[in-house]
Amino acid sequence: MSAQHRPSSAAPTASQGPKAPIRLLEDIRRAGKTWAELAPRWGVSEPDPPWKTSLHATCECLSAAAVLPVLERRRAEDELGETLYCGTPAPEQQLLALAHTMLTRGLLSEEELARRIKEVRTRLVAS
Amino acid sequence: MANRETGNVLARFNVGDRVRVKDLPNLFYSRTQMYVRGVSGVIASRTYQSLVPEDEAWNRDEAQPQQFYIVRFRQKDLWEEYPFDNDTLQTELPEGWLEPATD
Amino acid sequence: MQSQHDHDHAHDANAAHRAAPMVDEIxxxxxxxxxxxxxxxxxxxxxxxxxxxxxxxxxxIGPAAGSRLVAKAWTDPAFKARLLADAVAACREIGLDWAEPTGTGTPSDYMEFRVLEDTPNLHHVIVCTLCSCYPRPVLGHSPYWYRSPNYRRRLVRWPRQVLAEFGLQLPPEVEIRVEDSNQKHRFMVLPMRPPGTEGWTEEQLAEIVTRDCMIGVALPRPDRKADDPRPVQPARRPVESTSANRAAG
Known part of the structure; x- marks a missing residue:
């Protein structure tokens, strides 16, 4: 069995390795408001942020397409959840770990993700 | 040990058979936990036939499906100095990981 | 980095949308x-x-489907027999199809499902040491502690200690059977119907069958309709993937 048959053979773009901090995500981890902070401030009792099911669906789709199999995603979530993102609550931690894994596997680039984040924010503020 | 046909491949083991989990090297991807390797248990149930995860993970659809079994282990056999005699653990394993137990 | 933003005010003025507060902050x-x-x-x-x-x-999806299965099994012995014999088919009786949403389930919920019946001498508890396989069609998404390394790596090795941390202590003569769902089967626990629920309807019974009871970390009680909050703790004495300690990673 050669390495090219591995389900996710994309070369990592983060040169420091799969567990090194990624600046874009570090900014979000530090400055982002988690659901645990936002919900009580707005008097919302929902335990989970509205985007959680969409995040789960993204994970399912990546797994169904064999782009990022469940076991590999879960392993990355575990490793990153015990290291880089250990202080972040669960749904946000899972999101950071997914974005991190997609970046280190070259499924997304840091530049395009940063650009898209700006666009999405502009769109949401305008709406 | 009688072979019985279920589905497309012959199932080698029957409920009640004592089996030992082989201690095979990991080929990149396996769902056979380290903690059952080399340990003997009893077939609790014969389940379904499927590609083994080792083949499925690489999309090797042409590989031969295997019979899967739920195997019951005594916790005392899995862990040294486990203090409770009655406790058990069950997990599911493909036939290729099992061999008849000799102990 | 967040900012305030207004959702559609005309929309908010609609009485139907005024009731539930929402987070109006990106x-x-x-x-x-x-x-x-x-x-x-x-x-x-x-x-x-x-x-x-x-x-x-x-x-x-959510745990309500599992609660219905248990309550129905408690009140209808014929249904219970069907549930234990072919759980996927029994789920269709309550309108739950394991084939959704793709026709063959999801990438992590295959169409293999078994219900584990507790008895006075046998208590089941489910775990997935490898990742976090969970019977989502009947229980919804797994709670965070179920996915945590603390639970996954310790339950197989110290089940009684982990259960005690959940407030569940069982006598040594009761066999504790850990079901590690590492392959395609998904499992759910059918707990014993507790005393004090005689004459209850199926709907009343379903209310006390909480998610934790169907995972096996709690027992149903007539006075409890919700699971206690579970803080996620870092793994203490986790089982590691070393040959000396032989374990699940």
């Missing part, structure tokens, strides 16, 4: 989730339609 995490999803779709990793189908499915 968070970086909300933005990140959208950005990742949009880029993945644009790159063709999956389609918007696939994502929509999985989202609808994810929003439709």
């Amino acid at each position: 968070s970086d995490f909300e933005v990140l989730e959208i950005a990742v999803r949009e880029l993945a779709i644009e790159k063709g990793l999956f389609t918007a339609d696939e994502h929509r189908r999985f989202t609808e499915w994810a929003e439709s």
Whole structure:
């Protein structure tokens, strides 16, 4: 069995390795408001942020397409959840770990993700 | 040990058979936990036939499906100095990981 | 980095939408989730339609289906027999189809499902040491502690200690059977009906069958309709993937 048959053979773009901090995500981890902070401030009792099911669906789709199999995603979530993102609550931690894994596997680039984040924010503020 | 046909491949083991989990090297991807390797248990149930995860993970659809079994282990056999005699653990394993137990 | 933003005020003026408070503030995490999803779709990793189908499915599942299965099994012995013999078929009787949303289930919920019946001498508890396989069609999404390394790596090795941390202590003569769902089967526990529920309807019974009871970390009680909150703790004495300690990673 050669390495090219591995389900996710994309070369990592983060040169420091799969567990090194990624600046874009570090900014979000530090400055982002988690659901645990936002919900009580707005008097919302929902335990989970509205985007959680969409995040789960993204994970399912990546797994169904064999782009990022469940076991590999879960392993990355575990490793990153015990290291880089250990202080972040669960749904946000899972999101950071997914974005991190997609970046280190070259499924997304840091530049395009940063650009898209700006666009999405502009769109949401305008709406 | 009688072979019985279920589905497309012959199932080698029957409920009640004592089996030992082989201690095979990991080929990149396996769902056979380290903690059952080399340990003997009893077939609790014969389940379904499927590609083994080792083949499925690489999309090797042409590989031969295997019979899967739920195997019951005594916790005392899995862990040294486990203090409770009655406790058990069950997990599911493909036939290729099992061999008849000799102990 | 967050800012205030107004949702449609004309919309908010509608009485139907005034009742539930909402978070009217954009968070970086909300933005990140959208950005990742949009880029993945644009790159063709999956389609918007696939994502929509999985989202609808994810929003439709929850532990209520499992509670109904248990309550029905408690009140209808014939149903219980069918549930134990072929759980996937029994689920269809309450309108739950394991084939959703793709026709063959999801990438992590196959169509193999078994119900584990507790008896006075046998208590089941489920775990997935490898990842976090969970019977989502009947129980919804797994709670965070179920996915935590603390639970997954310790339950197989010290089940009684882990159960005690959940407040569940069982006498040594009761066999504790850990079911590690590391392959395609998904499992759910059928707990024993507690005393003090004589004459209750199926609906009343379903209310006390909480998610934790169907995982096996709690027992149903006539006075408890919700699970206690579970703080996620870091793994203490985890089982590691070394040959000396032989374990699940």
